[in-house]
Amino acid sequence: MKSAFLSAALLVAAPSAWAQSQNLTFLTGLLTTLQSANLTSLISATSTFNSSGVGQGILGDLSSGSPFVLFAPSNEAFASAPSNVTSDSGRLTDVLAYHIVSGNFSNSATTYPNVTLGRTFLNDSEVVQLEGNKAQVVAWAIRADGHIHVLNQRNDSTVVNTTSFGNITINIVDHVLIPPESLQQTVPTENATTSLTQLNTFLGTVNVPFFNSTSNSSGSISAFNLLNSGLHGFTFFAPNDSAIFASQSNLTALASNTTALNNLFYNHLINDTTVYSPQLVGQNFTSAGGEPLTFSINATGQYVTSGNTTALITQPDVLLSNGVLHVIDRVLINTGFNSGAASSALASATSAAAQSTTESQPIGFSATASLSSGVSGSGASASGSNSAAVGRFAGPGKAQMVALGATAVGVLMGALITVF
Template identity: 30%
Template sequence: MKIITPFKTSVVILGLALAGSGCAKNKDIDPSITNIAVTNPDFQLLEDAAIRGGVAITLGNKNPNDAQGNYTVFAPTNSAFNRLGIREAVDLTALQPGFLTNTLLYHVYSGSLAGSSLTAGNTSSSLLGPTRRIITRADGSKYVNGSKILGTDVKAANGLVHPIDKVLIATGGNVVQSAVALQSAQVFTKPELTLLVAAVLKCKLEGLLSQPGPYTVFAPTDQAFRDAGIASVDAINNMTPAQVTALTGILANHVLAGNLGNKFTPELPDGTSVTTFGGGSLQLGAFSNGVLTVKSKSISTPANMGIPDVQCTNGVVHVIDRVLLP
């Protein structure tokens, strides 16, 4: 995984500034948001995504719904896309087109959202609909949801660009609906979380996890379930009552509620022990490069976050690579 260092961040911002000034000199205007992505190599994958997702033309023109004609875009760098396994344009075909378009729209605000307004606790709407919130950590670093804001106020002819280090993801559904969307290949073209969905249904937890919550859910991948000895949907569906009771306890160990619910990675109390919905405990590792590990009592190796900070209507989901056995 490519890591953006402070030096690299400076290069990104400088490159954007130079791209803008170059276009201004030649055409006496700032470049559009789309042109900024095109002219800066650190936004190659964003350019590819915008073209495939059908928003490149939109962001290349004035915003008809804003008096000044502006948009504000939280712009994921190439490294941000790399976190999702997207390293070149062809990798974008792993995402369903509709999900890709909605994801891109979630990065866009209608109007000007200056860097000075990105203060802790503030929220902003998106063209997709769900709002995003600004988080500030003790070291002064700023995040939009779980994505670090690498710079602010890169000027475009039709608005502003704020580079970020992770792709923002919002499903528009609750925790259960979001898991089902992955399970039914509405997000990635390849189904995922099929065993988690089967387990939730078998334990009759779908009603609980569809309530307002809010929840923070650590969602194990299919491979995580297989590694834990739960091999298939049939194996889950054929469990005995005693096995279902045990599975219910395992699932409850993946949920945080109350004041720990609805937490993005920079908001989680890293380096501490937290109590789960089921009454167990999880040890959260150090916050590093936008993620943290999660360890339960009965696993020797902590779980890593594969896809963190998925915003749902009743909480936040972090996809992990191990089952957190109580």
């Protein structure tokens, strides 16, 4: 009786103009499917979702006939969810938008460390700062236990059952999914085998110089703060603690050479482009320092090479609100810098960013189709995800924009970020 009441309430609550334009037969059928799966808490949350313009638009898209994946939290998942998720209608809308993925994933069944990624409907700029105002992604894979796990979650979230309704695949999960957060919020949750504590310390010692034209003064911003809140779209290859310890002598030798230390940082960074692990396969990218980053894959894993160093990607796709980390087992000891190549790569990324695309399949699907063949890196420029004018950083040698925190905007000129 309660379920039937919730279904009716959801449909009746819809604004009349919206309700008249939607396929109510479809929505009724969807709600019936959710009821049959005993997802009454989700139905109740959907009523709140439908009270917002964002929610109404997404529900309209679901009835379009295009394929979607819905990660549907069980009643127990909602019962254990943080109170700030279930009691705040705005937060709940964002969280539910993160549970809906556009595209057909019927042929995608990756086993970790291979990862499936899909673009969600979450694009609230308060919680997502990817390039080009792109929506956030969600990642999942089959673990050793044979079950699908949603990755990057503080509480291990497992698909416990799957059903479908029409064009929608419904994966029932045992925890409410929480969208990616900032670097500062994410790194402390990493487990001991992929600890990035030493990386945090290292990034705090690397300072990118800037000039404040308002106060006519020079200063610097730490590399940590740059990644944490200064960039809108980036890819960073993050050495784990073991890698930092193993390279301590090299890092100590560079400590007094600011230019070399900065270049080392730049050569772990792909600027203005969020590149997920399936998109790395068989590709070359150019670092923010203008140095080539090449990628290969074989039976032992996926590798990145810069200069004379090759590192294993031990944990791919650590999702952040403004980019992505790939954890690696070695520091990429490369202090080279090529201004022209860095500028060219940034221009390519910016051009690609201006192209709006609708993703209807797993991110990097065409690249990962031949994962088992062991292809090696070859011939592609750094393009990838969309980009906006703000949240962009260029290594020394080209003036571009970078958002520092929520309000300041900087331009890198020569070796300085100029902040207005």
